[in-house]
Amino acid sequence: MFELITLPYGAKDLEPVISERTIGFHHGKHLQGYVDNLNKLLPGSGLEGLTLEEIVCKSSGGIFNNAGQILNHNLYFTQFCKGGVALADGGRLKAQIIKQWGSVEAFQAEFVAKGVGLFGSGWVWLSRDADGSLVITQEPGASNPVVRGLKPLLTFDVWEHAYYLDYQNRRAAHLEALWQIVDWSVIEKRM
Numbered sequence: 001m002f003e004l005i006t007l008p009y010g011a012k013d014l015e016p017v018i019s020e021r022t023i024g025f026h027h028g029k030h031l032q033g034y035v036d037n038l039n040k041l042l043p044g045s046g047l048e049g050l051t052l053e054e055i056v057c058k059s060s061g062g063i064f065n066n067a068g069q070i071l072n073h074n075l076y077f078t079q080f081c082k083g084g085v086a087l088a089d090g091g092r093l094k095a096q097i098i099k100q101w102g103s104v105e106a107f108q109a110e111f112v113a114k115g116v117g118l119f120g121s122g123w124v125w126l127s128r129d130a131d132g133s134l135v136i137t138q139e140p141g142a143s144n145p146v147v148r149g150l151k152p153l154l155t156f157d158v159w160e161h162a163y164y165l166d167y168q169n170r171r172a173a174h175l176e177a178l179w180q181i182v183d184w185s186v187i188e189k190r191m
Contacts, residue, residue: 001039002052004032005074013082017177019166030161031073038066053146068142072123075190076155080181087184093153093191096134112175114138115158124175126154128191153190154182 004027011023018026038055041063042048047055052074055067087094087104094104101107107126114136115124122140127150129135134153137145145152156175157163163174 002035002070004035005077007077009080009082014080014181016166017181018080022163022166026157026161027073027077031070031077034066034069034073038063038070041066053144056144056146065142068144071144071146072139072142072155072157075152076123076157079154079183079186080178081183081186082181084179084181085183085185088188091188093184093188096132100134108179111136111156112172115156115175116172118158121159124156124158125150125152126187127152151190154187 007023007027011020011027014023042055045059045063047059047063050058052067052071056064056071059067087097097104097107101110111124111126115138118124118138118140120140122138122143125137125139125145127135127137127145129150135145135150137148137150139145156178158171158175163171167174167177
């Protein structure tokens with residue numbers, strides 16, 4: 001049985017970037033719903049006892065959607081902290097970003113553009129491939145880069161429930177604001 005993750009910060013700690021109200025709905029209602037749904041769907045599926053990553057890679061339909069949303073949200077919610085943590089100078093991640101995009105700012109601009117450009121609902125991801133290169137992908141619905149054999153590192157949620165209470169239809173403003181609360185030490189560890 002899967003359980004709702006405990007947030008590594010208080011519900012008000014990400015304000016004003018993400019409000020306590022949005023955290024309450026997004027984590028407490030949406031993510032809890034995915035957890036409850038997956039736990040109802042798993043018995044008898046042959047996927048019991050697998051990790052979320054394994055379930056996402058081996059399932060379809062309702063099981064895939066709910067497992068994918070849990071995996072995505074777990075990675076999303078655990079990559080933030082109050083005030084954010086800067087991308088470390090001299091770190092492997094920053095060096096690779098600069099190697100591939102020329103600057104952190106150029107990477108962030110492309111990442112936000114991909115998030116804004118994703119039609120409908122889904123996720124924008126920074127992932128690492130088997131060769132160590134970084135890739136930005138747009139994943140519709142509940143999809144996750146693990147289905148492509150990639151290692152997910154950083155994600156921004158572009159489902160409206162992630163930002164609508166705070167930003168209404170201003171998806172770009174929401175995505176730009178998220179950089180303020182990213183804990184880059186978490187992303188570096190995922191790499």
